[in-house]
Amino acid sequence: MRILLIEDELQLAETLRGALERERFIVDHADRIAVAREASLMASFDLVLLDRTLPDGDGLSLVQALRADHPGVAIIVLSARGEISDRIAGLDKGADDYLIKPFSLDEMLARVRAVRRRPADLAGETIRAGSLVYDLANDEASVEGVRLDLPRRELRVLAALLKPRGRTVLREMLEQAVYGFDDEVQSNALDSHISRLRRKLAEVGAGIEIHAIRGVGYLLRDVS
Numbered sequence: 762m763r764i765l766l767i768e769d770e771l772q773l774a775e776t777l778r779g780a781l782e783r784e785r786f787i788v789d790h791a792d793r794i795a796v797a798r799e800a801s802l803m804a805s806f807d808l809v810l811l812d813r814t815l816p817d818g819d820g821l822s823l824v825q826a827l828r829a830d831h832p833g834v835a836i837i838v839l840s841a842r843g844e845i846s847d848r849i850a851g852l853d854k855g856a857d858d859y860l861i862k863p864f865s866l867d868e869m870l871a872r873v874r875a876v877r878r879r880p881a882d883l884a885g886e887t888i889r890a891g892s893l894v895y896d897l898a899n900d901e902a903s904v905e906g907v908r909l910d911l912p913r914r915e916l917r918v919l920a921a922l923l924k925p926r927g928r929t930v931l932r933e934m935l936e937q938a939v940y941g942f943d944d945e946v947q948s949n950a951l952d953s954h955i956s957r958l959r960r961k962l963a964e965v966g967a968g969i970e971i972h973a974i975r976g977v978g979y980l981l982r983d984v985s
């Protein structure tokens with residue numbers, strides 16, 4: 762799951778990012794509305810943590826655009842403005858939850874888990890290919906009921922290849938799916954993830970193959 766964290770207090774942002782990354786989320790950080798708008802257009806997000814008091818305006822003004830860019834995205838507002846009227850304004854603008862600063866990291870993580878369990882997620886959306894099943898809500902892959910123990914970046918590569926099944930996925934789209942904007946991407950890192958993933962998929966008999974399309978990207982298909 763990929764999270765956009767919009768927060769201008771850098772120390773708080775780093776703390777939140779650390780806590781979320783320990784839970785295996787991919788986190789991108791924006792420190793103001795303009796940066797958040799750009800980030801929102803560049804990648805696909807499952808959850809947004811949104812501060813209200815930002816240097817270039819009220820974070821709530823982003824809610825509508827975030828919803829348009831990412832159908833199904835969950836939005837949790839983070840704010841020191843805890844008056845009932847503020848909370849109502851946040852929820853009325855379309856936020857899913859409202860967390861009042863200061864909050865504990867445990868509470869923040871609990872709220873993140875809670876919005877992930879909303880009915881849309883409970884439907885248990887999965888992608889199947891070969892004998893592999895990918896659970897999108899939990900970012901877990903399994904073959905014949907046995908969960909594959911894959912590092913999160915390999916899971917992200919796998920999900921990005923599975924979603925447009927049968928179509929070639931551009932190299933830059935894969936890199937974008939796997940890395941945060943702030944991460945430095947080594948030029949051959951993606952290929953290393955893919956080659957480890959291929960080996961593991963073959964070992965468990967997943968029945969799928971990842972083909973390299975030279976100069977373009979990668980393609981996942983059933984073993985014929």
Ligand code: CA
Pocket residue numbers: 768769770812813814815
């Ligand atoms: Ca702020």
